[in-house]
Amino acid sequence: MFENEYQLETLAIRAGTQRSQFHEHSEAMFLTSSFVFDSAAQAAKRFVGEEPGNIYSRFTNPTVSMFEERLAALEGAEQCVATASGMAAILATCMGLLKAGDHVVASQSIFGSTVNLFNTVMKKFGVETTFVSATDVAAWHAAVRPNTKLFFLETPSNPLTEISDIAALAAVAKQCGALLAVDNCFCTPSLQRPLDLGADIVIHSATKYLDGQGRVLGGAVLGSRKLMEGVYGFLRTTGPTMSAFNAWVFLKGLETLKLRMDAHSAGALQLAQWLEQQPNVARVFYPGLPSHPQHALAMKQQRSGGGIVAFEVKGGKEAAWRVIDNTKMLSITANLGDTRTTITHPATTTHARISPEARAAAGIGDGLLRIGVGLEAVIDIQNDLARGL
Numbered sequence: 001m002f003e004n005e006y007q008l009e010t011l012a013i014r015a016g017t018q019r020s021q022f023h024e025h026s027e028a029m030f031l032t033s034s035f036v037f038d039s040a041a042q043a044a045k046r047f048v049g050e051e052p053g054n055i056y057s058r059f060t061n062p063t064v065s066m067f068e069e070r071l072a073a074l075e076g077a078e079q080c081v082a083t084a085s086g087m088a089a090i091l092a093t094c095m096g097l098l099k100a101g102d103h104v105v106a107s108q109s110i111f112g113s114t115v116n117l118f119n120t121v122m123k124k125f126g127v128e129t130t131f132v133s134a135t136d137v138a139a140w141h142a143a144v145r146p147n148t149k150l151f152f153l154e155t156p157s158n159p160l161t162e163i164s165d166i167a168a169l170a171a172v173a174k175q176c177g178a179l180l181a182v183d184n185c186f187c188t189p190s191l192q193r194p195l196d197l198g199a200d201i202v203i204h205s206a207t208k209y210l211d212g213q214g215r216v217l218g219g220a221v222l223g224s225r226k227l228m229e230g231v232y233g234f235l236r237t238t239g240p241t242m243s244a245f246n247a248w249v250f251l252k253g254l255e256t257l258k259l260r261m262d263a264h265s266a267g268a269l270q271l272a273q274w275l276e277q278q279p280n281v282a283r284v285f286y287p288g289l290p291s292h293p294q295h296a297l298a299m300k301q302q303r304s305g306g307g308i309v310a311f312e313v314k315g316g317k318e319a320a321w322r323v324i325d326n327t328k329m330l331s332i333t334a335n336l337g338d339t340r341t342t343i344t345h346p347a348t349t350t351h352a353r354i355s356p357e358a359r360a361a362a363g364i365g366d367g368l369l370r371i372g373v374g375l376e377a378v379i380d381i382q383n384d385l386a387r388g389l
């Protein structure tokens with residue numbers, strides 16, 4: 001098959017391409033809400049599913065299908081379902097695969113909106129969630145109930161880059177009859193393929209590294225054809241599907257995925273090593289550093305450390321804000337996965353809604369800063385940080 005025959009960087013450029021009657025080289029953007037039929041009989045066959053083909057862009061669209069096939073090849077998945085955003089991907093996974101009375105075990109170190117989704121939306125519809133440590137496999141096992149249907153995690157976590165053992169948690173999930181879903185946003189398939197390690201579902205916020213240039217929102221859910229049936233059914237009925245324009249942007253983004261991820265990782269490692277030598281930095285969190293508590297596990301399940309570096313500045317919030325306010329080039333924004341390096345103070349932005357006690361328990365100190373290392377020269381990033389340090 002296509003997937004086994006070629007390397008990842010080749011698949012990222014060539015997998016999923018379908019040419020129209022015009023034989024275009026780069027994929028076409030099909031900006032059309034609906035599709036026409038040759039006859040009444042053909043329309044009827046399409047609607048009952050007797051004949052494959054497009055009907056309406058909420059159901060399928062050729063540009064979106066090309067993106068889905070390409071990302072499926074990269075993750076080694078049977079099927080990919082593209083969504084309007086990363087949160088739509090997580091919502092569609094939950095709504096497609098869970099029902100009232102089900103229970104979820106989730107890592108406590110996941111994206112803030114994902115925590116809200118489990119605690120408010122899913123709770124309202126009768127799905128309860130227990131949050132456990134990302135790194136404590138025994139805690140996941142202990143949290144399982146007879147009605148546990150889903151394990152949900154992100155690795156590396158945000159902002160502390162904790163590493164969850166995907167293979168170990170996949171084994172626990174299987175033993176308990178639950179599915180394991182991994183939000184692979186920080187690594188992308190270029191650095192980590194959760195399905196190979198035993199996960200059942202991979203989720204993406206394509207908004208981040210899959211685009212890689214901070215342009216559009218999108219998401220994806222990947223897994224077996226059987227599991228994706230429920231996810232796709234939810235999307236087709238309720239509508240948070242990916243637009244053709246955004247799918248086209250992601251197709252172009254994927255073509256440079258390996259080059260970009262290698263450069264993000266190399267830059268992040270260099271920056272993390274430099275930060276470790278700065279006298280006003282108390283601690284650096286980066287999976288590619290030997291000082292990271294799960295360095296060995298990270299290097300086993302990831303191809304490299306990725307582009308996210310966090311560090312604790314001595315002097316708390318005041319010192320951390322001084323670093324941010326003395327930058328001239330870095331973008332002060334909570335986003336990441338961009339060519340532009342971003343800097344965030346989690347305690348007062350992404351994690352501000354959590355109580356100070358819970359934040360302290362999660363290890364997110366007032367002096368913590370998170371850098372989404374972009375593709376600028378590392379020396380320029382260092383100089384920009386050095387002023388405030």
Ligand SMILES: *Cc1c(COP(=O)(O)O)cnc(C)c1O
Binds near residue numbers: 087114154183207219
């Ligand atoms: C940004 C992000 C999301 C949400 O994605 P959107 O595209 O913003 O909806 C989910 N998970 C992780 C890890 C993210 O960083």
